[in-house]
């Protein structure tokens with residue numbers, strides 16, 4: 001059978017992928033440029049018997065999907081910067097209570113209402129540090145629909161594997177762009193189901209006691225195990241505690257379960273890196289521009305390569321360091337005042353090799369923008 | 383005791399102050415659950431943050447202690463995803479109507495089968511006695527040393543206007559009514575609001591010279607009356623207790639099930 | 649209805665916080681606070697089994713056991 005190819009928007013791609021991953025509960029609040037995700041969910045979910053809620057704001061959207069995840073469903077919400085700001089408290093709750101969920105942030109220009117209909121990549125640090133307190137988070141991104149499909153499925157898989165919220169950082173450009181998507185066949189991309197406890201009824205079940213492999217089997221609300229869920233520091237039964245030993249254990253568990261598995265979470269693509277003198281590092285929509293620059297320059301024999309990062313958090317520092325080892329110049333291409341560039345500087349040896357090629361006026365960064373900065377970096381003037 | 387089986391006894395004595403009305407609400411709420419013989423595995427309690435919200439830790443149900451003001455938002459997701467569960471949301475007055483006010487009115491409007499209990503002590507207990515949107519004017523609180531000038535909400539009118547289909551009010555003194563109204567609310571197929579005036583002797587009582595817990599309870603006896611009573615006609619200042627509305631309207635989860643049918647047929 | 653016979657006042661000492669609500673609201677003056685500020689049934693024989701104390705205790709510390717337990721409905 002031939003695979004079906006469709007010419008659709010990135011936002012719809014995200015919806016198709018979420019359904020492929022087994023999503024059956026979505027709640028959201030309209031906001032440009034993510035509204036198409038909410039609209040397509042409203043159209044698709046009832047047909048498969050899933051639930052769709054349009055809530056009164058983004059706070060309740062995230063809260064309600066966390067509630068639905070607890071009863072055993074795969075859940076998601078979608079928003080953009082202003083809504084993502086409102087979600088931060090509930091995002092921290094999902095981190096603390098270890099409830100799987102996926103939050104798509106289709107980035108637009110910020111701060112504040114900013115530039116609703118223009119692309120930006122200004123929320124990279126918000127995804128990492130938006131909610132208060134020490135914590136770890138997983139955040140994925142993609143530059144084209146085929147990858148966006150895969151990363152969305154991965155987001156659900158990682159949410160289940162690590163019992164954590166996963167932030168899917170999209171942007172206005174990939175979200176609204178139309179390009180062909182070849183729909184993966186069933187089984188083509190693995191889908192990870194929720195790990196449920198095998199503890200029988202009547203036997204003490206510990207919702208927050210990790211197994212040896214660090215994973216925590218869940219039990220659905222409404223099922224045979226009654227337990228407590230709280231955003232307070234809690235013990236292995238989920239009850240509030242101020243015992244220093246337990247607190248120490250929990251914060252380390254929350255960090256380690258993700259940071260110590262960074263290598264499993266790392267997703268990237270690379271182009272012509274083997275002998276590259278100049279390494280471009282990019283992600284999301286900017287990676288499209290970066291790839292264009294690299295391929296066109298390669299045709300002229302210039303030793304350019306591209307590392308496209310798809311897992312922004314935990315930041316794949318080891319990967320970046322290894323891939324940049326022999327580079328003379330490292331150019332981070334992103335649409336913000338410099339966010340990932342700081343992570344790259346921290347990751348590599350000799351950070352003075354690292355430069356930023358950015359654009360922040362609402363327009364999509366062009367190959368000419370990147371080339372101009374590259375000329376400066378290479379000491380050739382504009 | 384009849385309600386022992388619903389308690390997580392290892393956490394007693396509970397954290398509430400001596401004489402706190404919230405304990406009386408817990409006491410008589412569990413009697414409603416007991417009388418209805420609801421399977422504990424099918425009961426979910428969702429609370430926010432506040433003294434009142436700590437109630438969820440003490441009941442042997444599925445319990446979800448969430449964020450200040452957001453109990454109803456979490457509960458909406460729980461119920462929508464598993465409509466066979468009985469979902470009860472005890473909230474403080476600040477929790478339900480200050481920070482959570484928007485979720486509250488939208489939950490009323492949606493008419494999903496949730497039971498909201500507002501444990502109204504007219505003060506922010508947990509944070510040390512600041513005034514709340516239910517304090518009303520002339521109240522001394524830590525943030526109103528010159529007494530409040532803020533007017534209060536009337537929870538009943540607000541619930542009625544927002545579309546709640548079961549609305550009742552009573553006080554911590556009227557324990558039989560607590561049990562009865564919560565029982566009615568749990569059985570009601572739609573969004574229910576039960577407001578329970580609940581004394582906070584530590585912050586409200588002390589600062590407003592209302593005496594100890596018993597005196598505060600006596601005050602509930604004296605300054606409330608049944609809906610439409612003769613006493614009310616004579617003294618319009620009295621606060622009415624009773625069921626203000628009990629009517630059926632399309633319930634959200636049922637309507638959504640219909641919507642699924644239509645979507646799958648077309 | 650015939651007056652129910654009260655068998656025992658079960659008062660969990662460790663749960664009682666001595667708020668005095670049961671003492672004040674008991675219609676028969678059965679309960680007192682002892683020197684440790686815990687409720688005790690000082691005049692147990694006067695008890696009419698109305699359960700006001702049980703239902704009004706904010707600490708769920710009191711249980712009234714009647715001679716023949718029957719379900720209360722109200």
Ligand SMILES: Cc1ncc(C[n+]2csc(CCOP(=O)(O)OP(=O)(O)O)c2C)c(N)n1
Pocket residue numbers: 431432433434435450473474475476477478501503505506507508509514
């Ligand atoms: C977002 C947020 N803002 C403020 C607080 C602090 N806070 C905790 S409880 C509370 C108010 C409690 O009052 P109420 O809801 O009336 O319940 P009570 O404690 O009186 O039972 C506040 C302001 C918080 N936890 N979260």
Ligand code: SF4
Pocket residue numbers: 397398399401402403404433434503507508581582583584585
């Ligand atoms: S501060 Fe007030 S509301 Fe909080 S436990 Fe004490 S009496 Fe109750």
Ligand code: SF4
Pocket residue numbers: 401659663664665666667668669670671686687704705706707708709710
């Ligand atoms: S009402 Fe309860 S807590 Fe208060 S004194 Fe009586 S037994 Fe003790």
Ligand code: SF4
Pocket residue numbers: 673674675676677678679694695696697698699700701702712
């Ligand atoms: S049951 Fe009634 S009479 Fe007996 S001790 Fe309690 S309140 Fe007093």
